[in-house]
Amino acid sequence: xxxxxxxxxxxxxxxxxxxxxxxxxxxxxxxxxxxxxxxxxxxxxxxxxxxxxxxxxxxxxxxxxxxxxxxxxxxxxxxxxxxxxxxxxxxxxxxxxxxxxxxxxxxxxxxxxxxxxxxxxxxxxxxxxxxxxxxxxxxxxxxxxxxxxxxxxxxxxxxxxxxxxxxxxxxxxxxxxxxxxxxxxxxxxxxxxxxxxxxxxxxxxxxxxxxxxxxxxxxxxxxxxxxxxxxxxxxxxxxxxxxxxxxxxxxxxxxxxxxxxxxxxxxxxxxxxxxxxxxxxxxx
Numbered sequence: 001x002x003x004x005x006x007x008x009x010x011x012x013x014x015x016x017x018x019x020x021x022x023x024x025x026x027x028x029x030x031x032x033x034x035x036x037x038x039x040x041x042x043x044x045x046x047x048x049x050x051x052x053x054x055x056x057x058x059x060x061x062x063x064x065x066x067x068x069x070x071x072x073x074x075x076x077x078x079x080x081x082x083x084x085x086x087x088x089x090x091x092x093x094x095x096x097x098x099x100x101x102x103x104x105x106x107x108x109x110x111x112x113x114x115x116x117x118x119x120x121x122x123x124x125x126x127x128x129x130x131x132x133x134x135x136x137x138x139x140x141x142x143x144x145x146x147x148x149x150x151x152x153x154x155x156x157x158x159x160x161x162x163x164x165x166x167x168x169x170x171x172x173x174x175x176x177x178x179x180x181x182x183x184x185x186x187x188x189x190x191x192x193x194x195x196x197x198x199x200x201x202x203x204x205x206x207x208x209x210x211x212x213x214x215x216x217x218x219x220x221x222x223x224x225x226x227x228x229x230x231x232x233x234x235x236x237x238x239x240x241x242x243x244x245x246x247x248x249x250x251x252x253x254x255x256x257x258x259x260x261x262x263x264x265x266x267x268x269x270x271x272x273x274x275x276x277x278x279x280x281x282x283x284x
Contacts, residue, residue: 178228
């Protein structure tokens with residue numbers, strides 16, 4: 001003999017949920033924009049379907065054992081019902097992705113990454129820049145953060161997307177003993193001095209130490225004689241100058257919010273970022 005399938009209409013569960021919540025038929029009716037008799041009718045429908053009472057008549061709005069079981073499932077159903085319409089609404093609207101980028105990142109790479117992200121369907125981007133020696137004050141306001149430091153946070157996930165070597169560069173006419181040292185803000189002065197000493201660079205005649213996060217400024221300094229620049233190798237690509245590699249590595253990271261972490265692979269964001277870095281010789 002085939003067992004008869006029992007189903008409870010979502011609208012009846014919603015009514016039951018509101019009665020339990022307000023412990024008052026009138027208040028539940030107002031919340032549902034229904035009449036009180038209609039609310040009572042919905043409760044009777046549920047009790048007819050499951051074959052037992054859900055409210056303890058002696059305790060007025062107290063629940064029977066079956067009513068407590070029904071409430072746990074009604075709670076799950078209401079949450080699932082709300083999520084359904086949230087997901088449907090999200091599918092019909094563009095998602096806004098807030099991005100924070102260290103101001104020392106190569107402008108060319110930034111432009112290419114943003115162009116790739118713009119190509120993703122139903123996605124709008126908002127971009128902010130921050131000093132490379134720190135992080136944005138409120139990381140929770142962003143979905144993606146490109147930086148040179150591993151972000152340790154209770155939420156989200158940090159990915160090491162690439163590594164690059166620092167290089168030393170100077171103009172073709174520059175002498176061997178520099179008078180001005182220009183270095184990227186991602187380095188401390190003490191680190192720069194160590195790099196110079198390790199590479200047998202005489203710093204006895206250095207008059208000025210200039211630190212900057214501006215790749216344009218770094219490039220412009222290479223036109224001056226007796227100036228030595230220390231920066232990531234991508235900063236001076238295409239510039240006619242002497243370049244010497246160093247052993248100092250620069251790691252590049254992208255932090256993703258919890259929401260975007262789930263979509264980092266499925267939407268192709270990770271693949272697109274790696275493609276941009278690979279095209280620039282920064283990802284193997």
